[in-house]
Amino acid sequence: MPDQAATPGRPGVIHDLGYRHFEGVREGTATIARTLFVTGLRHAYGLGRSGKSKVMPFVLLAMSLLPAAIVVGVVVLTGLGSLPVSYADYTNQTQLLVSLFAASQAPVLFSRDLRHRSIVLYLARPLSSPVFALMRWLSLTVAMFVFTAVPTVLLFAGAMLAGLDKSDQTSAVLKALTLQVLLAAMLAGVSGLISSVSLRRGFAVVGSVMALIVLTGVVTVMQNIAYYDGDSESVSVGVGLLSPWSLHNGLGNAWDAGIDTPAPVDGAWVPAYAIVALLLVAGCLLGLVARFRKVASR
Amino acid sequence: MNATIAKLALQALLGRRRFFLLLAFPVLLIGLVALVTALVDGEAAYEILPGLGYPLVLPLVAILAASSVLGPEVDDGSIVYLLSKPVNRYAVAASKWVVALAATLAAGALPVLVAALVTGDSTRAGALFLGAAVAGTAYSALFLAISAVTRHAVIASLMFVLIWESLLGNLFTGIAWLSIGQWGLRVGHAVSDELPDPANLPYAVIASAVVTVVGVWFAGDRLRSFSVKGDD
Numbered sequence: 001m002p003d004q005a006a007t008p009g010r011p012g013v014i015h016d017l018g019y020r021h022f023e024g025v026r027e028g029t030a031t032i033a034r035t036l037f038v039t040g041l042r043h044a045y046g047l048g049r050s051g052k053s054k055v056m057p058f059v060l061l062a063m064s065l066l067p068a069a070i071v072v073g074v075v076v077l078t079g080l081g082s083l084p085v086s087y088a089d090y091t092n093q094t095q096l097l098v099s100l101f102a103a104s105q106a107p108v109l110f111s112r113d114l115r116h117r118s119i120v121l122y123l124a125r126p127l128s129s130p131v132f133a134l135m136r137w138l139s140l141t142v143a144m145f146v147f148t149a150v151p152t153v154l155l156f157a158g159a160m161l162a163g164l165d166k167s168d169q170t171s172a173v174l175k176a177l178t179l180q181v182l183l184a185a186m187l188a189g190v191s192g193l194i195s196s197v198s199l200r201r202g203f204a205v206v207g208s209v210m211a212l213i214v215l216t217g218v219v220t221v222m223q224n225i226a227y228y229d230g231d232s233e234s235v236s237v238g239v240g241l242l243s244p245w246s247l248h249n250g251l252g253n254a255w256d257a258g259i260d261t262p263a264p265v266d267g268a269w270v271p272a273y274a275i276v277a278l279l280l281v282a283g284c285l286l287g288l289v290a291r292f293r294k295v296a297s298r
Numbered sequence: 299m300n301a302t303i304a305k306l307a308l309q310a311l312l313g314r315r316r317f318f319l320l321l322a323f324p325v326l327l328i329g330l331v332a333l334v335t336a337l338v339d340g341e342a343a344y345e346i347l348p349g350l351g352y353p354l355v356l357p358l359v360a361i362l363a364a365s366s367v368l369g370p371e372v373d374d375g376s377i378v379y380l381l382s383k384p385v386n387r388y389a390v391a392a393s394k395w396v397v398a399l400a401a402t403l404a405a406g407a408l409p410v411l412v413a414a415l416v417t418g419d420s421t422r423a424g425a426l427f428l429g430a431a432v433a434g435t436a437y438s439a440l441f442l443a444i445s446a447v448t449r450h451a452v453i454a455s456l457m458f459v460l461i462w463e464s465l466l467g468n469l470f471t472g473i474a475w476l477s478i479g480q481w482g483l484r485v486g487h488a489v490s491d492e493l494p495d496p497a498n499l500p501y502a503v504i505a506s507a508v509v510t511v512v513g514v515w516f517a518g519d520r521l522r523s524f525s526v527k528g529d530d
Contacts (some may be wrong), residue, residue, distance in 0.1 A: 096460045104453045202365045202452040217350045225334055229342035
């Protein structure tokens with residue numbers, strides 16, 4: 001075996017297939033991880049894939065942009081003094097589209113490699129399975145963030161063109177974008193974990209829809225009932241800890257970002273919401289890493 | 299109808315994990331309604347049914363059932379073995395639809411009835427069940443047709459339910475004329491006035507029947523001229 005020294009670290013790595021030697025510099029794990037991230041981000045939007053797979057993400061993106069464009073048009077034409085919907089609440093109002101995007105695109109990043117066993121080819125490179133899992137999650141997180149940020153930025157651009165107060169709008173949009181980063185991390189973690197466990201596409205989609213849309217519906221109904229019928233503010237706020245969307249909305253409410261929740265989130269609930277949101281992300285990441293470790297060891 | 303194909307579809311539907319996912323919906327719905335009834339009262343708990351059970355759980359069960367009887371076979375291409383048998387393709391579609399329908403009624407409409415009975419007022423419960431049965435029938439046929447057309451059947455069906463019926467349906471009342479869920483509610487309204495009255499009754503009945511028949515026929519038609527495609 002020639003040139004074993006050229007591949008430091010793991011001996012089982014396929015670099016030299018024996019046809020022609022490569023004398024140049026070998027890029028390390030960082031480059032592989034970066035390439036994987038960029039490819040994953042492109043694939044989440046169907047770029048670099050077949051034409052048909054571009055349809056779904058861009059149709060969803062267009063549908064989430066359309067109301068923003070209408071709002072901007074109304075504000076510019078009628079000269080309203082403020083946006084009729086806050087930036088953070090716009091994301092909340094279009095949550096069905098955001099959740100559907102997560103549910104439909106997570107299987108692209110997390111299921112296909114496992115279903116077709118092409119994962120072994122990735123892991124035959126000097127790239128550990130945890131890094132692979134984390135890069136996939138990062139791709140989906142950034143894709144989700146872009147999905148929510150594009151309409152927000154459009155709204156912001158419209159507000160600026162309409163001459164609304166610059167400092168108010170800027171602080172509101174920054175709050176909304178910060179919340180979206182957290183939301184994207186949560187949604188990508190949950191839908192990614194579900195898609196990496198259930199490999200059939202339809203299965204993964206229904207599972208993600210249950211976790212993101214049905215669970216959020218249940219939580220919203222429970223919050224309303226607890227507040228309006230049960231007269232219990234703490235139960236109403238407490239139930240909100242149970243789904244990613246209610247965490248996002250609760251934090252937005254506490255942070256004065258313009259989202260209404262049935263009961264106001266304040267006091268000790270605010271750190272609780274933040275901690276649960278971070279724990280959810282961390283838990284999903286641990287689950288993903290464990291899942292890909294197990295797949296790699298087979 | 300072909301008993302063997304129906305039996306195979308039933309086995310595919312009741313495969314281990316799918317069965318638990320299908321079971322999760324009724325358990326979730328009835329458990330939630332029972333919990334709220336126990337903690338608050340029946341009227342508050344009833345709000346869950348038109349808000350969550352009927353527009354979300356019922357179509358999701360129908361999507362899961364319809365895509366499970368046809369989706370996996372289309373997905374892995376093994377449907378060509380089924381289609382190579384000398385069985386009328388329309389009979390194949392009809393057999394699979396019957397199984398999907400049975401599953402939708404058992405795991406979607408029946409839990410709605412049970413949950414509505416838990417909240418009290420059996421007339422209202424019966425009306426909601428009738429509506430759920432009508433909507434479930436049309437849903438399962440529509441989603442079977444979608445499953446026969448595209449590999450992204452689950453997402454396409456979800457978009458119909460969540461975006462067309464829920465999101466846009468809440469904004470534009472006119473969508474009630476083109477929404478299966480609303481037709482079901484209109485049929486239920488004939489039994490109990492507590493259900494909304496979004497369209498007119500003969501139209502709702504005829505539209506549901508047309509969607510059902512055309513859906514199953516179209517699924518059979520797609521199977522008749524089926525071509526195996528690669529993964530994208």
